[in-house]
Amino acid sequence: MKKGHQVTMKEIAKKLGVSVSTISRALKDSPELHPDTKKRIVEMAKEMNYQPNLLAQSLRISRTNTLGVIVPEITSHFFASCISGIQDHANKRGYNVMICQSNETLELEKANIRTLVASQVDGLLISLSRETNQYDHLLDLYNREIPFLLFDRVNEDIPVSRVTFNDEGGAYEVTKYLIKTGCKRVMYVSGPEDLYISKKRKEGYLHALSEFGITADPALVKISDLTTEGNIKVAQEIADMENRPDGVFCMIDPVAIDILTSWKAMGIKVPTDMALAGFTNNPTAAVVEPPLTTVAQPGYEMGKLAVTHLLDQLDGQASDDPISIVLETTLVPRQSTKALQ
Amino acid sequence: MKKGHQVTMKEIAKKLGVSVSTISRALKDSPELHPDTKKRIVEMAKEMNYQPNLLAQSLRISRTNTLGVIVPEITSHFFASCISGIQDHANKRGYNVMICQSNETLELEKANIRTLVASQVDGLLISLSRETNQYDHLLDLYNREIPFLLFDRVNEDIPVSRVTFNDEGGAYEVTKYLIKTGCKRVMYVSGPEDLYISKKRKEGYLHALSEFGITADPALVKISDLTTEGNIKVAQEIADMENRPDGVFCMIDPVAIDILTSWKAMGIKVPTDMALAGFTNNPTAAVVEPPLTTVAQPGYEMGKLAVTHLLDQLDGQASDDPISIVLETTLVPRQSTKALQ
DNA sequence: CTGAAAGCGCTAACAG
DNA sequence: CTGTTAGCGCTTTCAG
Numbered sequence: 001m002k003k004g005h006q007v008t009m010k011e012i013a014k015k016l017g018v019s020v021s022t023i024s025r026a027l028k029d030s031p032e033l034h035p036d037t038k039k040r041i042v043e044m045a046k047e048m049n050y051q052p053n054l055l056a057q058s059l060r061i062s063r064t065n066t067l068g069v070i071v072p073e074i075t076s077h078f079f080a081s082c083i084s085g086i087q088d089h090a091n092k093r094g095y096n097v098m099i100c101q102s103n104e105t106l107e108l109e110k111a112n113i114r115t116l117v118a119s120q121v122d123g124l125l126i127s128l129s130r131e132t133n134q135y136d137h138l139l140d141l142y143n144r145e146i147p148f149l150l151f152d153r154v155n156e157d158i159p160v161s162r163v164t165f166n167d168e169g170g171a172y173e174v175t176k177y178l179i180k181t182g183c184k185r186v187m188y189v190s191g192p193e194d195l196y197i198s199k200k201r202k203e204g205y206l207h208a209l210s211e212f213g214i215t216a217d218p219a220l221v222k223i224s225d226l227t228t229e230g231n232i233k234v235a236q237e238i239a240d241m242e243n244r245p246d247g248v249f250c251m252i253d254p255v256a257i258d259i260l261t262s263w264k265a266m267g268i269k270v271p272t273d274m275a276l277a278g279f280t281n282n283p284t285a286a287v288v289e290p291p292l293t294t295v296a297q298p299g300y301e302m303g304k305l306a307v308t309h310l311l312d313q314l315d316g317q318a319s320d321d322p323i324s325i326v327l328e329t330t331l332v333p334r335q336s337t338k339a340l341q
Numbered sequence: 342m343k344k345g346h347q348v349t350m351k352e353i354a355k356k357l358g359v360s361v362s363t364i365s366r367a368l369k370d371s372p373e374l375h376p377d378t379k380k381r382i383v384e385m386a387k388e389m390n391y392q393p394n395l396l397a398q399s400l401r402i403s404r405t406n407t408l409g410v411i412v413p414e415i416t417s418h419f420f421a422s423c424i425s426g427i428q429d430h431a432n433k434r435g436y437n438v439m440i441c442q443s444n445e446t447l448e449l450e451k452a453n454i455r456t457l458v459a460s461q462v463d464g465l466l467i468s469l470s471r472e473t474n475q476y477d478h479l480l481d482l483y484n485r486e487i488p489f490l491l492f493d494r495v496n497e498d499i500p501v502s503r504v505t506f507n508d509e510g511g512a513y514e515v516t517k518y519l520i521k522t523g524c525k526r527v528m529y530v531s532g533p534e535d536l537y538i539s540k541k542r543k544e545g546y547l548h549a550l551s552e553f554g555i556t557a558d559p560a561l562v563k564i565s566d567l568t569t570e571g572n573i574k575v576a577q578e579i580a581d582m583e584n585r586p587d588g589v590f591c592m593i594d595p596v597a598i599d600i601l602t603s604w605k606a607m608g609i610k611v612p613t614d615m616a617l618a619g620f621t622n623n624p625t626a627a628v629v630e631p632p633l634t635t636v637a638q639p640g641y642e643m644g645k646l647a648v649t650h651l652l653d654q655l656d657g658q659a660s661d662d663p664i665s666i667v668l669e670t671t672l673v674p675r676q677s678t679k680a681l682q
Numbered sequence: 683c684t685g686a687a688a689g690c691g692c693t694a695a696c697a698g
Numbered sequence: 699c700t701g702t703t704a705g706c707g708c709t710t711t712c713a714g
Contacts, residue, residue, distance in 0.1 A: 004486025019701045054459045056691035059396045080416040099440045118395045145345025289630030360685045397707035400690050
């Protein structure tokens with residue numbers, strides 16, 4: 001299939017007997033131009049259904065007005081919300097967005113960066129894959145002075161702006177809530193330990209424990225690989241414990257939901273036998289039975305802040321010095337935990 | 342913030358004392374080139390960390406190897422799955438993807454098309470917004486011979502390939518299932534009547550009724566505007582009916598879930614008082630209580646088929662004549678309906 | 683086997 | 699106010 005012909009400035013110029021530069025000027029509403037010729041040109045352009053070739057324009061002005069976005073998984077509701085926020089606010093400022101997903105692999109993350117850079121995007125918004133434990137590709141971006149920032153899944157060693165949630169604070173709040181609703185032995189189900197959020201949320205968990213004078217018990221921290229199978233395994237392990245926890249805080253909602261489902265099948269009641277809480281506030285969290293207590297992370301807002309900061313840097317409204325933007329989370333109490341007294 | 346300098350072929354040429362065309366040939370592994378010079382060039386390119394400028398390349402060969410995708414809503418799990426399928430398979434064939442969302446508005450749909458076309462994408466994959474009831478922008482694409490196809494939210498009057506689900510068949514199956522599990526009065530809760538899927542699924546619903554010799558009762562078709570408020574209103578109306586249905590098939594899962602939630606609050610039991618079924622198989626459908634009987638639509642697969650067909654057309658492996666690809670759906674029986682006897 | 687030259691569509695000095 | 703010219707980075711004839 002071959003694309004049909006696109007009208008160019010040259011053709012308008014020929015038809016009107018003027019030069020291409022005049023066309024160019026007329027179409028960008030240059031002041032130094034006779035109003036009449038301008039009018040003639042604009043009308044003719046419309047009549048011929050002229051559409052500028054952004055490729056040529058970008059090549060010429062060496063700016064594409066396009067940003068690249070890399071997320072681990074587009075089908076995750078949270079990342080989809082981020083993208084939505086990024087796109088809306090990029091468009092608002094005249095920018096387009098190219099979205100890629102790394103499918104949680106370092107290899108694709110690198111490949112995505114390569115093609116986005118080759119496509120001459122003006123900047124990049126990146127959320128790291130789970131696999132990413134080495135950062136040459138990011139340092140390379142940094143060294144080549146390609147503007148980018150990290151959001152949500154960040155690394156703190158790269159001298160670049162990042163947008164994160166107050167993960168520690170959110171985890172602290174939910175753990176505190178579990179304790180205040182009567183839990184004496186609160187467990188934390190973490191993801192792989194090298195993940196940024198695994199660490200941060202554990203810090204919040206530990207912080208809450210210590211605040212209530214509870215000694216952290218290593219038996220009350222479990223690690224899931226975050227697959228459904230892994231989550232089910234953890235659910236089983238907890239059920240098998242001689243001295244079960246009475247409250248379980250899971251690093252992310254899907255873990256909590258898998259555990260909830262497993263427990264249901266085993267006849268374990270939530271929250272009476274054990275209370276359960278998650279993190280993220282996925283749509284599913286609201287509809288499971290019982291509805292899941294969790295911590296809301298406004299993804300759209302994160303996307304908006306991230307893209308706004310990057311664009312501010314690009315057009316000089318913000319300093320190039322890296323900053324860290326931290327969004328607050330909100331505890332969403334539901335029925336998977338007991339009520340406050 | 343200014344982007345750092347990017348290495349160009351010119352610079353490699355100067356450093357090596359050869360011409361730019363030689364660099365170009367070496368980098369695309371042209372056979373008519375001395376192996377030694379080729380090797381020297383490739384090594385130098387790597388050393389200098391050369392990255393081709395896709396913009397310049399695309400302008401020259403008038404092909405971008407980029408496809409544009411427009412979906413109504415990126416945060417919908419179904420569309421996110423489609424995008425995922427599109428992206429994976431586009432990448433596999435050396436294409437990039439630019440994703441846009443119309444936010445269910447005609448205006449943004451048009452604007453998205455305009456910028457994607459201006460960006461010289463090689464083709465477009467479009468799923469129409471709910472608002473789209475006029476098709477000039479698509480006919481324009483058609484007249485300008487820009488390759489595109491429609492998927493899921495399609496219009497049948499545009500002479501262009503489309504990829505859809507067998508909506509009628511899916512609706513037929515689920516209605517039949519409701520009848521076979523004992524429902525005598527099955528209701529259909531539709532979306533706005535001009536929507537393609539509203540019509541198709543209604544056809545399937547009516548087909549099943551007639552097959553069982555049941556006369557369609559206009560009181561057993563309700564229309565929701567698909568907002569949560571609208572859905573709740575419908576739930577209330579059903580509850581208020583003197584002669585309630587005993588089975589309700591909703592056009593999409595969110596409607597069913599909102600109704601389920603409303604009914605729960607009113608003390609109506611599902612499926613004993615009324616059975617309930619949806620369509621799409623959203624992640625939430627599996628976790629509500631009771632789990633929702635629904636019809637699965639493999640979004641990833643749809644994306645894959647759509648992009649594969651478009652790329653086949655682009656590189657001549659498939660005819661340019663429009664075809665209609667219809668994917669089958671799968672009934673997913675769960676506990677929101679009674680069991681088969 | 684390699685180089686020179688033209689040109690993709692556009693913008694931006696520089697002249698007039 | 700408008701045209702001429704050069705060139706963004708790359709590919710591709712056409713010569714040699």
